Amino acid sequence: MDESTEPENLNPLERFGRDVRQVRLARKITQKRLGTAIGYSEGYVSKVESGTLLPRPSEKFAKGCDTVFGTGELFAGLLERIDEGDHPSWFFPYLKLERKATRILDYSASLVMGILQTDAYARAIFSSSHPRESPDLIDGRVAARLRRREVFDRERPPLLWVILHEACLRTVVGDSEVMAEQLTYLTRVMASPQVDLQVLPFSAGAPGAHTRPFTLLTFDGSSTVLYADGPQGGKLYDSAETLAVHLDSYDRLRANALSPAHSLALIKTVLKEY
Template sequence: MDETTPPEHLNPLQRFGRDIKQVRLARKLTQKHLGKATGYSEGYVSKVESGTLLPRPSEKFAKGCDLTFGTAELFAGLLRRIEEGDHPSWFVPYLNLERKASRILDYSTNIVKGILQTEGYARALFEAYFSREEVEVIESKVAARLRRHAVFELATPPFLWTIVHEACLRTVVGGAEVMAGQLEFLLTAAASPNIKLQVMPFSAGAPAASTRPFTVLRFTNARTVLYTETRVGGRMYDSEQTVDAALDDYDLLRAHALSPDQSVTLIKALLKEYRA
């Protein structure tokens, strides 16, 4: 990032980095000092200030800067607004709840859930959905999607139980190489103690296959929310009757799906096909 670049020509992360640098210099701190104060390396601070740290600076770093600079929640708030700005407005409420959930139950019918997408897979989807957008817009959306992985890096990450329909694994998004990378990522995810993955096979038949995709978020305060999505937006429900019906559906889906071990075996077999 050139120091003479006008602010209006900077992307949100570059503006965030420039603001960090300006306040740091005003406080007469070096990058090394700021890194030590926030618990990060000098190189990390340098990348933040240049706007080249991907997918984005951490919330911990932003809060550390606020504490060091005495700026209340200025930079933590800026970071949250950057995050929200890269997502549709109707999706932001769900995104905020996803970060706070203790348990996530998801059923995906034709596309791998966003929180489990690889960079190549996400980019191929956005290039298809937003074919008329500039490259910078696409890349910003890709970065925002990858940032959702950070939920698993929290001190107390949510437990994700995901049921992926076989159609998600066989629908070729971005070509064989992209799909191979996506399946490898799913295998890695399935090995995590915080993630349980099952595949709903085509052989399960129409009753299970006809269920629409949905996500249930559970919280430590016993609150439970159902989230559904269409092409034009998403919607959340918290009525007891609606949520209970969704949980009943999820139990049925788990019963029809392959076991976690069988699911891994199927994914490995499909991975060989894509590699071939």
């Protein structure tokens, strides 16, 4: 198909794939040769170019294209803008830091944190919070959320420590089937050496001064930032005083939560109810 007949109503992944194909052909490089050069199969390249690789091409692929094509950071930038388009603008600064963090400490008050959500659970949340959005936009949001799991594919993945309030287990998102799948996924995640998960039970009483969720990101053990939700979206904080308060709060939450083993037992008990 030549440019004069190529449809303009392409989604972001299709546009990315089209651009890869156009530059590849201009450089007279085959799909097989491109894939071999950057460590992917010919089939992978084909799916990228057709816009059918889900949730989206990897950062390694985009950077590899830039190296092989000599395009600077063109494709890495295009891929980043795909992510940016599927997230609210106030969240993207956090997302960029999450990808670099060596430790992620999260307190979730009523919903399972995004990086641990299943497709169906995330879809139910977005469908409920954005009831007037088209299915395509919902699909983009869900795919973007699931892509956050890619941090665990890094050569040195971060340590994730999550404290889930029991309300996260009992707030029915979607329906019983969605919740059963979500809790089953949590039990599998807990087997990973990179993940520590504790449940703060209702019996622990009021969860200290913080009823809103928050996340602490640490980088190489030398610096920490706080991400907390607000009425107009999330915000990053790095003041020493604010960090000290939330680090202390996290220690208290961790101390009052169930042990990982007892947390797993509680999750399995609630799972049977679903």
